[in-house]
Amino acid sequence: MVAATVLGSSMAFLDATVVNVALPTIGKDLHTSLAGLQWTVTAYTLTLAGLILLGGALGDRLGRRRVFVIGVIWFALASALCGLAPDIGVLIAARALQGIGGALLTPGSLAIIQATFAAEDRPRAIGAWSGLGGVAGAVGPFLGGWLIGSVGWRWIFLINLPIAAAVTAVAVRHVPETRDPTSHGRFDWAGAILAALALAGIAAAPSAVCRPCSRWTCSPRASSKRST
Numbered sequence: 001m002v003a004a005t006v007l008g009s010s011m012a013f014l015d016a017t018v019v020n021v022a023l024p025t026i027g028k029d030l031h032t033s034l035a036g037l038q039w040t041v042t043a044y045t046l047t048l049a050g051l052i053l054l055g056g057a058l059g060d061r062l063g064r065r066r067v068f069v070i071g072v073i074w075f076a077l078a079s080a081l082c083g084l085a086p087d088i089g090v091l092i093a094a095r096a097l098q099g100i101g102g103a104l105l106t107p108g109s110l111a112i113i114q115a116t117f118a119a120e121d122r123p124r125a126i127g128a129w130s131g132l133g134g135v136a137g138a139v140g141p142f143l144g145g146w147l148i149g150s151v152g153w154r155w156i157f158l159i160n161l162p163i164a165a166a167v168t169a170v171a172v173r174h175v176p177e178t179r180d181p182t183s184h185g186r187f188d189w190a191g192a193i194l195a196a197l198a199l200a201g202i203a204a205a206p207s208a209v210c211r212p213c214s215r216w217t218c219s220p221r222a223s224s225k226r227s228t
Helices: 002-030 034-062 064-083 088-116 122-150 160-174 189-209 220-227
Strands: none
Touching: 002 034, 002 064, 002 088, 002 122, 002 160, 034 064, 034 088, 034 189, 064 088, 064 160, 088 122
């Protein structure tokens, strides 16, 4: 059970860091600007952060295992779309879909541990979830560099497919279904959408202020020339 939740959440943690290593290669392969590369990262974190509370509420209402498995499958399909993206627009859209999957599976993975482990075993299980998730985030850049150098940048996304298949099989077979019987009322769809739009506005501001040219970083000298 812990293995399924840790592997599931680790996919989300990995994809938050592993892409950073691949950005130069993606930029050259898809012939995109720095703004496009920024949105490749931002689109994922935007939907993940904006919808994660809604994902937790859905798990409490509809079943934590069900929403977790849906999130894992969603994440895998979005990863496949990322790996097959023919241009930067498709990649950004697929990254946003990845974030939605992450918002469904991440809160569910911790909630499953909270609901299914006995009180005396729960601290160790949560510690394992937190520690191994942190390790996954730290390993991301090293794994990304190895995959890019060995088989290409698209495999930083395609590697999620066999992991998701294993997580889904273990979760369906070994993770019990749990719900929160006190969860009532309407889902705050409007709040989640407004939060995502607010984050989008904040994320878009740097791209609007500093439009990149052909370099990976925005030159202060170039910026001052444009401002004058």
